[in-house]
Amino acid sequence: MSAALYATSTNEHTDEHYLAMDLLRFTTAGSVDDGKSTLIGRLLYDSKAIFEDTLENLERVTEQRGEETLNLALLTDGLRAEREQGITIDVAYRYFATPKRKFIIADTPGHIQYTRNMVTGASTANLAIILIDARKGVIEQTCRHSFIASLIGIPHVIVAVNKMDLVDFSEARFQEIVAQYSEFASRLNIPDIKFIPISALHGDNVVENSARMPWYQGGALLYTLETVYIGSDLNHIDPRFPVQTVIRPNNDAHHDFRGFAGRVAGGVFKPGDEIISLPSGLPAVIKSIHGPEGELAEAFAPMSVAITLDREIDSSRGDLFAKPHNQPVVTQDIEAMVCWFSPIKLNPAGKYILRHATRETKCAVKAVRYKVNINTLHKNTEDLTIGMNDIGRIHVRTAVPLMIDPYKRNRTTGSFIIIDEFTNATVGAGMIMWPDGSDRPQSEQFADMGGL
Amino acid sequence: MSSYNLTHLAQLEHEAIFVLREVAAQFERPALLFSGGKDSIVMARLAQKAFAPAKLPFPLVHVDTGHNFSEAIEYRDWFAEDVGARLIVRYVADSIKAGRCQEEKGLNPSRNGLQTVTLLDTIEEFKFDACLGGARRDEEKARAKERFFSHRDEFGQWDPKNQRPELWNLFNGRKNQGEHFRVFPLSNWTEMDVWQYIAREKLKIPSIYFSHQRRVVNRNGVLLAESPFITLLDGEHYEERTVRYRTVGDSTCTGAVESPASTMAEIIQEVASARVTERGTRADDKRSESSMEDRKKAGYF
Numbered sequence: 113m114s115a116a117l118y119a120t121s122t123n124e125h126t127d128e129h130y131l132a133m134d135l136l137r138f139t140t141a142g143s144v145d146d147g148k149s150t151l152i153g154r155l156l157y158d159s160k161a162i163f164e165d166t167l168e169n170l171e172r173v174t175e176q177r178g179e180e181t182l183n184l185a186l187l188t189d190g191l192r193a194e195r196e197q198g199i200t201i202d203v204a205y206r207y208f209a210t211p212k213r214k215f216i217i218a219d220t221p222g223h224i225q226y227t228r229n230m231v232t233g234a235s236t237a238n239l240a241i242i243l244i245d246a247r248k249g250v251i252e253q254t255c256r257h258s259f260i261a262s263l264i265g266i267p268h269v270i271v272a273v274n275k276m277d278l279v280d281f282s283e284a285r286f287q288e289i290v291a292q293y294s295e296f297a298s299r300l301n302i303p304d305i306k307f308i309p310i311s312a313l314h315g316d317n318v319v320e321n322s323a324r325m326p327w328y329q330g331g332a333l334l335y336t337l338e339t340v341y342i343g344s345d346l347n348h349i350d351p352r353f354p355v356q357t358v359i360r361p362n363n364d365a366h367h368d369f370r371g372f373a374g375r376v377a378g379g380v381f382k383p384g385d386e387i388i389s390l391p392s393g394l395p396a397v398i399k400s401i402h403g404p405e406g407e408l409a410e411a412f413a414p415m416s417v418a419i420t421l422d423r424e425i426d427s428s429r430g431d432l433f434a435k436p437h438n439q440p441v442v443t444q445d446i447e448a449m450v451c452w453f454s455p456i457k458l459n460p461a462g463k464y465i466l467r468h469a470t471r472e473t474k475c476a477v478k479a480v481r482y483k484v485n486i487n488t489l490h491k492n493t494e495d496l497t498i499g500m501n502d503i504g505r506i507h508v509r510t511a512v513p514l515m516i517d518p519y520k521r522n523r524t525t526g527s528f529i530i531i532d533e534f535t536n537a538t539v540g541a542g543m544i545m546w547p548d549g550s551d552r553p554q555s556e557q558f559a560d561m562g563g564l
Numbered sequence: 565m566s567s568y569n570l571t572h573l574a575q576l577e578h579e580a581i582f583v584l585r586e587v588a589a590q591f592e593r594p595a596l597l598f599s600g601g602k603d604s605i606v607m608a609r610l611a612q613k614a615f616a617p618a619k620l621p622f623p624l625v626h627v628d629t630g631h632n633f634s635e636a637i638e639y640r641d642w643f644a645e646d647v648g649a650r651l652i653v654r655y656v657a658d659s660i661k662a663g664r665c666q667e668e669k670g671l672n673p674s675r676n677g678l679q680t681v682t683l684l685d686t687i688e689e690f691k692f693d694a695c696l697g698g699a700r701r702d703e704e705k706a707r708a709k710e711r712f713f714s715h716r717d718e719f720g721q722w723d724p725k726n727q728r729p730e731l732w733n734l735f736n737g738r739k740n741q742g743e744h745f746r747v748f749p750l751s752n753w754t755e756m757d758v759w760q761y762i763a764r765e766k767l768k769i770p771s772i773y774f775s776h777q778r779r780v781v782n783r784n785g786v787l788l789a790e791s792p793f794i795t796l797l798d799g800e801h802y803e804e805r806t807v808r809y810r811t812v813g814d815s816t817c818t819g820a821v822e823s824p825a826s827t828m829a830e831i832i833q834e835v836a837s838a839r840v841t842e843r844g845t846r847a848d849d850k851r852s853e854s855s856m857e858d859r860k861k862a863g864y865f
Contacts, residue, residue, distance in 0.1 A: 135572035202727065204708045205701045207754050214572040216752055228729060235731040348568045356582070357589040361618035369617055375582045375733070380568070404577050404613045412568045416581035416614070429589055453729050467734050470589070529734045536738040538728045 133209065136342060138239040139218040139266070141230045141257045146243040147274045151312035152206065152219060155334065158319045159208040203233045212338040227260065227486065227501035228453045231541060234264040235527075238342045241270045241333075246279045246309070250292045252487045258293075259486055262300035263449060263503065263543065265523060267345050269305045270336060276325065277311040283327040299489065301520075304340075308333050346413045347522045351379030351387075352440065352515075353433035354469035354525070359418055371402060371418030372427065377469065377524035378517075379438070381419065382410045388436050389427040390515045395436065396421040413524075430471035432515040432525075440515040440525055445478075446508045447545045448519075450498065454532065454539035458498035458506075464539070465531040466510055469524060474511040474533075481505040508542070519543035573764065576757055577610065580749035582733060583712055584614040584696070587747050588621050590737040591694040594747075595652070595687075598624035600636035600643065600770055601812040603698030606758050607749055609765055611696070612647060623650040625695070627682045629675040630657045631793050631814040639770040654686045674817045684720040687744055694737070694745045702754045712751050718742040722861050755810075756835050763828045775808045775826040786819035810835075 140148055206217040218233030220226065234240060240261040244254055261269055271293055279285045286309045297305060308317055309328055316322035317332045331339070359371035381387070385398045401408045402418040411417045419433070427433075434440060452458055458477060466475040480496040483504040498504045519526030530540035570578065587594050596611060598604045611620055624644050628637070644651035656678050659665050665681040668674055687695065701708045711727055713735045728736055737745055750758070762769060779790040779802040788794055790802050793816050807820035808831075825831045 133572050134569060135575045202709050202724070204705075205752070206708065207702045207752070209754075209756070214754075214757075232729040232731055236733075343569055346568070356585045359615055359618050363617075363619075366617040373585050373614075375578065402616070404574075404581060404610075414575065414578055414582075415570070416578040416585070418616075465738070467736065523732060527732050527734070529731055529736060531736055531738060536736070536740065538731075538736045541729070541731045 133212065133214050134342070135214050135216065136239060136337060136340070137216045137218065137237045138241060138337065139220060139230075139233040139237040139261075140241045140243070141220050141233070141260070146245055147312040148219075148243055151241075151243065151272070151274070151310075151318070152217060154312055154315060154318050155215075155217075156206060156208050158315075158334070159210055203229050210334065210338055215337065227256070227503070228451060230257070230260050231264060231451045234260060234266055235523075235541070237264075237266050238345050239268040239270065239337070239340060240266045241272055244271060244273050244289060244293070246273050246275045246285060246289065249289050250296060254293070255296060255489070256486050258297060258300055258302070259484075259489060262302050263451075265301075265519060265543075267303050268340050268342070269302050270333065271305060271307045272312075272333060273307065273309045274312050276309045276316060277314055281309075281316075281322075281324045283325070286328075306330070306336060306340075308336065347378035348412055349379055350438050350440075350517065350522065351381055351385075351433070351435045352377040352517070352522060352525050353381060353387075353419065354471070354515075355389075355427060355429055355431045355433065356470050357429055358427075369420065370424070371420055372433070373416075373418045374470065375416045376411050376413045378413055378522050379435070380410050380412045381417075381433075386436060387421075387433045388439065389425055390432045390434060390439065391442050391513045392426065392431070394425045394427070396423050396425050398422075430469075432469065434515070440517045442513045442515055444510045444513050446510065446514065446516065446528075446542075447481075448506055448508060448528070448542040449545065450504055450506050450530070450540050450542045452498045452500055452502045452504075452540050454537060455500050456532070456539070457500075458540065460496075463533065465533050466508065466514075466528050466542075467531060468514050468516070468528040471512070471514060473514070475508050475530070477506050478509050479507040481507065505545075506542075516544050518546045573757060573760055576750075576753055577613075577761070579733075579752065580607070580610045581614040583735070583747065583749040584611050586735050586737075587694050587696060588615070590735070591745070593690065593692050594622040594694040594696060595625045595690065595692045596620070596622055596696040597683075597698070598626055598640060598643070598651075599632075599698075599812065600626075600640035601698070602758055602762060602769055602773065603700065603750060603753075605643070605767055605769060606753075606761050607696060607698040608643065608647065608649075609761075609767055610749060620647065620649045622696070623652050625652045625654075625686060625690075625692075627679045627686065628653050628655050629679055629814050630655060631675050631791070631816045633770070633772055633789075633809075633812060633815050635770045635772045636812050639768075652686070652690070654682050654689075656682045658682070659685060674814060676814050676817050680720075687720065692744060693739070694747055696747050696749065698750050699748050700750050700753050700755075700758075710748060710751065712748055713737050714746045714748065715739065716744050716746060720744070722746075724861065756832075759828075759832050759835055763832060770812065772809045772812065773831065775806055775824050775830075777804055778807050778820060779804050780807060780820055786817075787822070788817075788819060789815050791815050 204219045206219055208215050218237060220230045220233035242257050273286055273289050290307050309325055310317045310333060316324055319332060319334045321332050353376055354374050355372050356374040359373050361369055383398050383400055387398060388395050399420045399422045401411045460477055460480060463474055463476050466473055480498060482491045482493045483496060483502055485492060486503055517525040526544045528542045529538050532539045598608060615621055626640055656675050659682045660667055665678045699707055701710060709724055711730050715728060716722060780787040781800050781802050805822055806824060808823045808825060809820055823834060825834045
């Protein structure tokens with residue numbers, strides 16, 4: 113569909129600038145020590161996203177706690193337990209906007225025991241900011257954060273080398289860290305990595321380019337966030353439409369309307385296109401597509417639409433529309449990387465509920481292939497227990513077929529969650545690998561696992 | 565640039581519609597909490613779009629404290645009729661009469677916290693298994709930690725430290741008998757997004773959002789409207805000011821802001837340059853650092 117339908121408003125009251133803005137979701141992983149909270153605080157403050165009463169409240173609380181400098185971490189640590197313990201427990205979402213873009217920050221804790229929160233925050237992100245303390249260089253935590261970014265398939269990473277003021281704004285030190293990180297990152301699968309030397313505390317290269325680092329020719333952090341190209345992050349090649357629900361108005365005016373509602377997960381759908389409903393394999397032709405603002409000439413990810421067909425076919429929630437010449441794999445056997453969320457270890461003999469796209473099914477873990485040491489990227493085939501915050505490769509067998517793509521190809525049809533059938537808790541997150549994973553060239557297997 | 569781009573407002577719209585449809589698909593008896601405030605108006609509009617050309621597949625539910633602004637109540641009734649939705653109203657006064665809860669004592673009595681009792685009773689009465697709310701994460705720091713699908717135990721309580729992780733767009737609405745979910749389709753919207761959407765969709769909103777003359781009393785920096793539910797303290801007096809409301813809750817705890825903004829464009833301009841959060845006008849949030857978290861844990865919206 114044409115962008116104009118969305119960007120143009122006939123309402124004299126709306127600001128055209130605002131309506132032309134796009135959306136970047138990014139994640140920041142790190143601890144207070146890295147200056148993460150200071151950096152977020154600065155981005156929020158400089159973009160005027162922190163309001164006066166919030167700031168006054170912050171000053172009041174800081175004073176009550178007997179702390180001397182304004183504690184910007186209190187902005188993100190919203191829960192009582194977090195403020196008491198001075199740590200971030202959960203993912204917090206923050207919002208700010210510049211005239212160019214609106215931003216959603218998923219602020220996640222950086223310690224190893226919160227790997228699951230990092231994975232959660234990263235799952236919807238286009239970009240990750242990885243903070244490195246210029247004095248310390250690349251440390252274990254940097255490797256862990258980068259591995260997770262790679263595993264979750266975040267297409268863009270900004271490595272912010274912070275505290276440059278403490279190394280005399282030294283270009284040599286910066287280049288040393290760039291080389292160190294680049295060597296490590298060559299084992300990962302991150303398509304776009306940018307390095308920026310900053311001082312979050314003093315604001316160098318955060319919003320404006322710093323006069324104290326004239327040797328740095330690139331853009332400041334905010335400029336980079338505003339301009340990084342995210343138009344090709346979603347899959348617009350392979351047509352995938354998981355059916356969410358069927359809309360059938362029981363009234364005279366729309367007696368025959370039968371709309372398959374859902375969110376496009378990939379590719380482009382147009383009226384007149386031949387589709388195939390999976391897993392049944394029944395064909396049909398698209399009659400019309402209905403979006404929030406009326407009928408559409410085309411629909412693409414991540415649009416929520418309702419599709420009507422030229423004939424009655426038996427299709428409902430959990431099914432998936434693709435095109436005859438471009439279909440996902442339909443299978444009950446899945447190879448995947450899994451991140452475990454529950455304090456109760458993965459039970460290799462246990463049955464779980466698996467939710468993939470709009471389909472829910474029982475499943476059994478047939479094998480744990482290996483566990484990953486997320487600090488060293490070492491594959492452990494001896495100890496195969498998967499506990500909380502562990503990442504490993506598993507083979508899952510499902511009760512009904514799923515329509516899957518490799519996660520690398522499609523983040524929607526390539527991902528699933530595992531649910532404990534007794535507690536109903538979400539206990540694991542899975543990223544699907546190529547179905548013939550074991551037969552693929554070594555290099556591609558590496559890439560599938562986030563570069564292991 | 566590729567042509568397959570959506571503006572951020574369109575992305576938020578598509579996301580909210582996805583969440584609303586997910587609620588209709590995953591739950592048996594959902595309800596949409598509708599107060600006549602701007603957030604619930606936007607949410608109801610999105611719900612209309614999500615199920616068009618069918619009608620809303622769930623009723624609108626309002627917990628009436630008896631302290632609401634009459635403009636919001638009028639709007640609520642008009643809206644329900646306009647969209648042809650079933651409207652269920654339950655009254656805090658009835659909960660008090662039935663001995664389910666007691667009127668607050670002290671200087672600044674508010675029925676804000678009492679709504680929780682009536683709401684939970686209403687959920688039980690109709691066996692609702694999911695309640696759609698218009699809360700946004702940018703409103704308040706406890707809400708910043710809220711999930712789209714927020715699980716409540718059989719007592720309606722929120723356990724913030726034990727929330728289900730939410731990955732990608734996979735929402736886990738599984739629950740045991742007697743438990744329910746609160747679902748927040750506008751989680752990622754900001755105050756500005758809500759106003760821009762109201763403008764884009766040309767939605768009607770209650771008149772108190774626009775500038776008007778009103779007699780108010782200044783109590784701890786909050787401008788409270790004249791009403792039979794407020795007792796003036798020594799030295800306090802009502803005076804007429806030019807005000808409007810940024811958020812619409814109970815008249816006893818929602819303050820007005822002095823503002824000449826009488827058109828949508830002026831409101832958007834004002835929001836863009838505002839330096840105080842909208843909840844800065846809410847006396848209920850000023851009670852302590854964790855007011856919202858405590859109320860949410862007990863089952864508040």
